[in-house]
Amino acid sequence: MTASRDASGPPAAAERTAVPGLSAxxxxxxxxxxxxxxxxxxxxxCAFLDIWHTEALARLPGAARLPLAGLPFTVKGxxxxxxxxxxxxxxxxxxxxxxxxVPGPGTHWQTWGLGAHGRTVNPWRADRTPGGSSAGSAAAVAAELVELATGSDGAGSVRIPAAWCGxxxxxxxxxxxxSPDRSGLASAGVLARSAAHAHVYLRCVLDTYEPAVPKLPLRAVHSPDxxxxxxxxxxxxxxxxxxxxxAAAGVIRLVGGGCDLLDPAAAWQAVRSGEAAPSAGELRRENDRRLDALFDGVPLLLTPVTPNRPHGHEGPGELLSxxxxxxxxxxxxxxxSVPAGFxxxxxxxxLQLVARRGADASLLGMAAAAERVLTGVRP
Incomplete structure (x- = not known):
């Protein structure tokens, strides 16, 4: 990997993160x-547009008295x-x-980033993109520069770089x-070192958040495509x-049937552009019907996050990541997105985990259970 966390010594007391009840x-x-x-x-x-030395150090005295006690994080764009x-x-x-x-101007594809020093590289493979559009956020977390970073996801902009940066x-x-997105497609998200770190994020941003511990094994459907x-x-x-x-670890119990949806590409593009295309509405309703039926029976759907591995810096070509x-x-x-391997x-x-609408806390609990089994897989 490109960089590792600073290990010159323990942080000063005023700079430690102290969130009671969280993982050590x-x-x-x-x-x-x-x-x-x-x-x-x-x-x-090349993960950063700007580094805020003076501002960050100026915040420390006040932050030390608050629940996160100075946890460093980055923001997208x-x-x-x-x-x-x-x-x-x-x-x-x-x-x-x-x-x-985030992606720079001049290309229609968004799975890349342009930082102050140049094109953002993947910490695992410098010849590959980190994904996007939350490119620098994912790269900074993967390089262990910070433990969490904010992102937004309108088509996969959190999940894709998370997958490609591990x-x-x-x-x-x-x-x-x-969310400022008027189309309703984009939602807030986070890139984090682990599901436990994402728990910190949700607890801070969502007043109604209550952690959920899933009962295992979870009934789950796996759809490869x-x-x-x-x-x-x-x-x-x-x-x-x-x-x-x-499945072998008892985290999930696979249920047959799979999950076949209609290709959402045309409907997504119509919604994004503001077109009132009847066919797009019909496709969206049909996929909603199929997903509602699936989640009536199981709490968890598993798929790959992307159909492809990280592409090179020249772009994805005709691939739709x-x-x-x-x-x-x-x-x-x-x-x-949970790291699945290499x-x-x-x-x-x-590995993409999908849950019922509004079941964010349950999803995070399910992801943590999956993560405990999959952690440690390295090339």
Missing amino acids: SIGRTDVRGALAAIERADPEL PTGIGSYAARRLIAAGGVPVGSTS VFGLKTTNGLLP LGYADVDPEVETVVRGAVRRL TALTWAFNLSGHPAA TPDGCPVG
């Missing part, structure tokens, strides 16, 4: 250590500091240390948190292996 793994990164690590790594990683999630994290004692890269990503139920996507065989192999491990994610922006369901050439692969 939370809060090992301090603000000064994060800033130093970012300075060292970013000329190569040049306007992320004004987002609802960023404001709530700051109010809880989080300290934003910089804004992260970190945890959560897209919340559409409408659960405020949602009935329409053309999935890379090596990606499919990694995901099938992860599903088998979850969003093929398996944007269905759930149309339907509004919460969805998460392709033979060392590219991370994500």
